């Protein structure tokens with residue numbers, strides 16, 4: 293018996309409980325037993341059990357699986373299930389998979405139903421499966437030592453721009469006869485380029501052109517008995533090292549291998565493994581960085597100058613996890629969209645791990661958007677007309693908005709499912725609740741000195757601290773170290789207003805975004821945000837700013853204020869957003885300014901490079917996550933994944949262009965290009 297699936301996934305049909313692709317005219321996995329097939333073909337023929345038994349369970353140790361064709365995620369779950377049997381305390385599994393036609397959680401859940409052994413893992417995956425939206429999607433799982441990077445793209449193009457080293461390949465996807473565009477020369481070149489030395493592969497097919505292409509790029513290939521009735525499959529090992537353009541070992545030569553060598557990841561100058569990391573600052577950026585590194589098995593010390601965590605900008609009572617959706621594919625829009633998609637998946641896991649229930653300082657139950665700004669309305673309507681936009685945002689009439697808000701709203705708007713409101717201090721507390729993290733409050737870092745073995749000695753208000761690596765995440769003070777004095781940080785004053793909740797106003801369930809934002813009642817008050825004054829430096833809460841917030845609220849949502857007896861502020865808070873000139877944060881390694889000037893001072897030229905340039909020189913094991921501007925809730929968690937990539941390797945969570953757009957050396961390079969004066973170190 294056959295039946296169609298989700299109307300948006302019109303290429304899939306169910307044949308009993310086996311999914312079938314109408315596009316490729318092929319089943320997703322063996323009708324006999326998909327899980328047993330995964331284990332036989334991919335796990336056994338990459339010798340994963342034996343390799344993982346021999347893996348050192350040490351901080352920073354990672355194993356990376358690359359896959360073509362995520363499909364129903366069955367191979368991923370089979371690998372994750374096996375990985376868990378080793379009970380690693382430190383080692384970390386990266387799984388990077390390309391999928392051009394992503395499926396939905398409902399489809400995956402149904403496909404996994406027959407395999408009770410992996411039921412618990414399937415549930416975790418389905419809960420935070422990314423929407424079928426194009427691009428990179430990173431997912432980490434609470435209490436699990438596994439990280440999934442899904443590339444919603446054609447496999448050849450996804451892997452050809454990826455900078456990573458894969459240890460074992462699962463070459464899956466529909467049969468070469470039914471899906472010839474997958475099994476192409478560019479794909480196999482990309483596979484070889486992304487392979488670690490001695491990488492292995494396994495595939496269900498033994499088609500002669502596949503074997504030939506694998507041999508052409510340097511794999512030896514052997515045939516084996518296939519699963520069940522299948523006669524043959526093949527597997528093998530890479531005998532020639534791949535030549536990825538951003539391959540750290542290839543870069544040991546110091547020769548330029550990319551159009552932007554100044555942003556390339558350099559091979560470590562010494563091979564001392566990173567075990568102990570110090571993070572400076574316990575706001576959202578520092579807490580998120582600590583969490584991402586602790587999850588990967590590192591011991592993390594967090595230094596916070598104030599008496600408590602989240603005391604500076606992240607001390608804001610409530611903020612929204614939010615993104616401005618736009619069809620303009622600027623670096624800024626691309627970064628924040630990817631960060632937003634990551635945050636939506638990650639935040640529930642962060643709270644779950646810390647045992648903080650929904651409602652207790654956070655709720656991700658969707659945001660209502662009211663169109664009170666003609667430009668934003670136009671921008672969002674254009675976005676809503678693009679394919680797959682409906683997974684992120686849906687148009688709502690004024691009546692529909694009013695119904696969801698519980699009071700009359702005169703303007704139309706939109707619904708952003710999955711996002712919501714949160715108290716940033718609760719987010720920080722949740723992120724820091726990990727046995728590998730120690731927080732030293734009332735401890736200010738004053739200066740940093742590099743050690744001979746690639747580590748750092750920090751002079752702090754409480755004495756000296758040693759670390760193998762340091763992450764500078766102390767907001768406005770991030771440029772106070774000699775090594776980071778070049779960072780251009782901007783301050784923008786913001787004041788939020790609190791309104792006492794009434795029985796009627798407490799019925800509001802969703803945060804509402806307009807030119808400002810209104811949150812549901814939490815601890816007896818609503819938060820209204822926020823003023824935006826780049827030129828002001830006054831630190832006291834002032835009544836004029838409360839009036840400004842209430843005036844914006846009244847203009848967009850008069851129906852809300854009409855139901856409140858009191859329309860006067862009952863409190864508020866001032867903080868300063870810390871931003872950069874291009875509104876993107878600084879995320880990545882700390883450049884050595886004098887070396888950048890010496891290496892690139894001939895102006896670099898525009899367009900074509902003037903000559904061959906060396907790779908940019910950064911301080912060993914010194915990283916920055918700062919200037920998250922107005923969007924730290926959305927941006928910090930994703931930035932932390934990017935820091936983990938720069939520090940430890942593994943698949944990047946974001947495309948190379950965006951990685952470069954965030955690089956802390958970007959203004960040095962821009963200044964050198966313009967031949968303008970560059971700050972001396």
Ligand SMILES: Cc1cc2nc3c(=O)[nH]c(=O)nc-3n(C[C@H](O)[C@H](O)[C@H](O)COP(=O)(O)OP(=O)(O)OC[C@H]3O[C@@H](n4cnc5c(N)ncnc54)[C@H](O)[C@@H]3O)c2cc1C
Nearest residue numbers: 573575576577597604605606611612737767786923924925
């Ligand atoms: C009014 C307002 C409303 C906002 N609303 C939203 C919103 O709705 N959504 C959103 O996503 N974002 C929002 N933001 C932005 C968000 O709050 C910030 O982007 C985020 O809090 C920045 O976090 P951070 O960790 O980079 O900086 P901070 O929170 O400032 O953290 C830096 C920490 O470093 C510590 N520190 C400083 N120097 C040292 C030192 N030498 N040694 C040790 N520790 C040190 C500080 O004490 C501080 O705790 C808002 C911001 C404001 C001001």
